[in-house]
Amino acid sequence: MIKVYETIAEKLFLLSAIVSVSITILIFGFMLILGLPLMKGGHFFDLLTQPWAPYHGSYGIYPMIVGTLTIAFLSVVMAFPLSLGCACLISALGSKRFSRFLRRVVQLMTGIPTVIYGFVGIFLLVPMIRELFQRGSGMCILSASLMLAVLISPTMILFFSDSFDHVPKSYLNAVDSLGGSQVQKFLYVILPCAGKGVLTGLILGLGRALGDTLIALMIAGNAIQVPGSLLDSARTLTSHIALVIAADYESLEFRSIFACGMSLYVFTTLAVLGVRSLGSMHQGRKR
Amino acid sequence: MSGILLLGTITCIIGYLFLKGLDTIKLSLIFGETAPLEALLFKKQVFDGLFPAMIGTFSLVVLSVGWAIPVGLATGIYLAEYARHSVKKVFNLFFDILAGIPSIVIGLFGFSLAVFLHKHFSERIYPCLLISSLSLAFLVLPYLIRTTQVALESLPAATRLTALALGATRLQNIFYVLIPKSLSGIISGVILAIGRCAEDTAVIMLTGVVATAGVPKSILSHYEALPFYIYYISSQYSNTQELLSGYGACIILLTICVFLFFLAFVIKRRLTYQALYRV
Structure with missing residues (x-):
């Protein structure tokens, strides 16, 4: 039985x-x-590769792809130094109590809903950008990627500091006994050793930035065009899906969102595969 | 330097919300003009409060976690205890991909599922609470699987083998030894999944949330939800009062998420101690 x-x-x-x-x-x-x-x-x-021109029968999603990639890359570029600095504070340079506190805060930040970032972005960041540059409505690539950078940095920080913590203790002791300073230790030993982990964190952050809907939808302005400058408004693949869904079900316009969905699927799958192959290479080297 | 920058930013964001929204936090924000007790017992409809949105979010979370937990836990157990190495590798790849899919794509999938069901099975099915909760379940499934699997796999080999050596079957070993031992990890995974359900907007935006629907009557009806309410207010508020209630909604949602986060944290600690010292 x-x-x-x-x-x-x-x-x-x-x-x-x-x-x-x-x-x-x-x-x-x-x-x-x-x-x-x-x-x-x-x-x-x-x-x-085509532009978006529904009245001419062309439903290319090229502007959206460009918009998505620009915003995502910009936010990663902005978040990277910030995250690297924070991660090194947490795991190498900061005092014990401060680094524990910082780690808690960062973990807490991963739990804050995206829609709240977007909400604050609209009512705090967008007017600031508008005042600062005196141009347009303030809903532009710059503000969207600034807010996205805040969103993705916790993910990156946690990954970075994890990989910093995995550097073997004996290496660190060796530097200490040679009389190296904390900063030297970080720059010449920890960073090169944790390169793979840093790259993994970067890719994950990029994936998160590509896939995020709300911030771009709320802050980036959603104009369908290939953006010419940082202060132009742009539409991302994700917000395109969200905006078009209200239309009728059979038109080609509606079909194009599935192309968007597929490109997003493929982008993120590639990112995941990249992370995994990095991970397996790492393991292979250890053995 | 960058630490200060980050802390400054996050303090700015939260501080701004509380500064603007603190005045709005009172009972009338939630219940509007209706008496709280009557609203709670569903005797009267609430018109100008957040109560329907909160009930919507609540039922959404309960439903989708209800779908996701059995499947997620069972899959995690299978991967940790039964699967052969090659099978495990393939399955892990699939779950990594599923975890990486943007939530809007899952929402799109849920939407097309609804259209498909509407055309081929029943005219009554259109985007609704049921579809949303299913899509949300897909969204959190990989997290549940991963936390269960990791919690089970990280048990020491001695614990794993003792019951087997005493003559217990595999199933007995899992239910009487392994799961109680790894319960803390599994439960904190579940709580994180709940948090994810409560905060996600992109999925529900595509699968049946609407701005005003009242308290949902069945799982085939439209509903309101807090995150969508915030989004809606931010894009088309008509007067300052609505805007202020948006701030209020933000604070409520933030509090719920932070509370769940700390709960997961505390449970993880507590349960580890209890499981160690009680047995």
């Missing part, structure tokens, strides 16, 4: 595992099938 229960339980566990895996595949399948009419006859690559 017990045997039967064992088998049933194992089959149940296996079943739920298969269900969860199939969700991943199913999502991709849905995007593919619903986006298919656009892709027939090799239109797909046109779609990625």
Whole structure:
């Protein structure tokens, strides 16, 4: 009797595992099938490079791709030095109590809802940018990527400081006994040793920035155009999906959001694969 | 320097919210003109308060966590205890990808699922509470799987083998030894998943949340939710009072999330001690 229960339980566990895996595949399948009419006859690559002009029958998502990439990269560029500094404060330079406090705050920051960042962004940051540059409405790439940088830096900080903590103790003791200062220790030993971890954190931060909807939707201004300067407004793939969904279900305009969804899926999958291959290389080197 | 910058930014954000919104925090923000007791017992509709949104968020969280927990825990157990190495590798890859998918894409999937069901099964199905909770469940599934798996795998080999050596079956070992031992990790994973459900806006925006719907009557109806309310207010508020209630909603949502975060933290500590000293 017990045997039967064992088998049933194992089959149940296996079943739920298969269900969860199939969700991943199913999502991709849905995007593919619903986006298919656009892709027939090799239109797909046109779609990625054409401008958006619904009245001329062209539904390219090129402006959105450019917007997404600009905002994401800018925010990573802004968040990177900040996160690196904070991570080194947490795990190397800061005093014990301060670094514990800082780590708590950073962990807490990961729990703050994105919509709150967006809300504060609209009513605090956007007017500031508007006053500062005296141009446009203040809803621009610059403010969106500033806010995104705040959003992604906790993820990056936690990853960085984890990888700093994994540097072998004996290396650190060696530097101390050679008479190296804290800063030297950080620059010449910890940073090179934790390079992989830093890269992983960067990629994860980039993935988070690419996938985020609310901040870009609320702050970036959502104009469909290839942005010319930092103070132009832009629309990202994610906010395009959110904005178009209200239209009717059969038009090509509606289909284009599945192309957006698929590009996002592919971007993030590539990021995940990148992180994983870095991880396995790291393990291989250790052995 | 960068530490100060970060701390300054976060203090600015939270301080700004509280400075602007603190005055609005009172009972009438939540219940409007209706008496609190009657609203809580669903006797009267609440029109100009946050109560429907809070109930919407609450039922959404309960439903989606209800879907996600059984599947997530079972999958985590399978991966940690039963799966062979090669299978585990493939499955882990899939869950990493699922964890990386942007929430709006999952929302899009939920939306197209609703359209699909509407066309092929029943006319009554359109974006609603049910669809939203399912999509949210997909969103938090990878986190649940991962925390369960890690919690189980990090148990020491001695704990893992003792019951087996005493003649317990695999299932008995899992339910009487391994799960109680790793409960703290699993529960903090669940709490983080709840927090994620409560804060996510992109998914529900595509799958049936609306600005004014009252308290949801069934799982096939529209509903309101706090994060969407904040988004809605920020883009189309009509007067200062609405804007102020947006600040109030922000503070409530922030408090809920911070509270859940600390709960997860405390449980993780407490339960480890208890599980160690009670047995």
